[in-house]
Amino acid sequence: MPSLSIGAAAAASGVKVPTIRYYESIDLLPSPPRTGSNRRSYDAADVRRLAFIRHARELGFEVEAIRALLKLQDEPDQSCAAADAIARDRLAEVEHRIASLEALRAELMRMVEGCSHGHVGRCRVIEILADHGECRHHREAEPLALAGRAGS
Amino acid sequence: MPSLSIGAAAAASGVKVPTIRYYESIDLLPSPPRTGSNRRSYDAADVRRLAFIRHARELGFEVEAIRALLKLQDEPDQSCAAADAIARDRLAEVEHRIASLEALRAELMRMVEGCSHGHVGRCRVIEILADHGECRHHREAEPLALAGRAGS
DNA sequence: GCTACATCCTCTAGCGACTAGAGGATCAAG
């Protein structure tokens, strides 16, 4: 059983060292065994789990959704109904998010295209942001998935 | 000069009352004059500024980006290039994320279909999420912008 | 005028998902 330090697991998974410890603290990653000198030792399965979490986070899933997906992964023989429900739930979420982002993209494209590289006085970016009424995507008062910060 | 209470300004701009106070505290909105009884009094320009901020936040611009856009708006004789660059950055990020989510949606749909009869034993979604290398859209190890939370 | 109740004020604390730093132990290389 090959054992990896937290640093090696971080390098292998792309999840930062403090973030791994954070995931352990919120029980998203099981507490690994420790060496004699109290260091965490991970195996390949942990690295896969971390990569899974990282990828899902990059796709915008919240930790609770990832928890559900991980549970699905941990019990691959569970009844189809439960799994199906989780998957459909995620699918709906993903589709909603895509729709929101596409509306957003359309608006951003209008802004960028409208910018004739003149002066701000005639800049569509500013104009469109200033005038809410011009905004098409905003009929639904739905919370949009917004940008947060970068991973690394 | 028509003067609005913070509640009226909130109703007119769509920004919540505590959020307005928060924007003032981070100097995104100038401190308005106060009435004799220490209440904030806003005018139409403040409401426009708030609507601008709200719209930009809904489009996923970070507060610092909005600060930059507002500065541009305040000095409208500058070149449009800066505003354009900010919008282009957001557009690139949004497009990247749409591509990721569409790949994921395809996998989720396959899973939901495949799941209709039987067990989840070999789930492509899990595999794709677990194995970063398998994921086509994600060859670049670029730090992706992650999803945060909604504005309203 | 008096009573309700809405709205306002300031302040502090909390959320999610981390990130940064202090202060100390341990490891691997030269």
Add this chain to the structure above:
DNA sequence: CTTGATCCTCTAGTCGCTAGAGGATGTAGC
């Protein structure tokens, strides 16, 4: 055997709000 990287735990900070306490003021009905 020392140097420097890595590890440990812990607390506190980040962003963009949101919620609540505890109190002052405004407004409407009687």
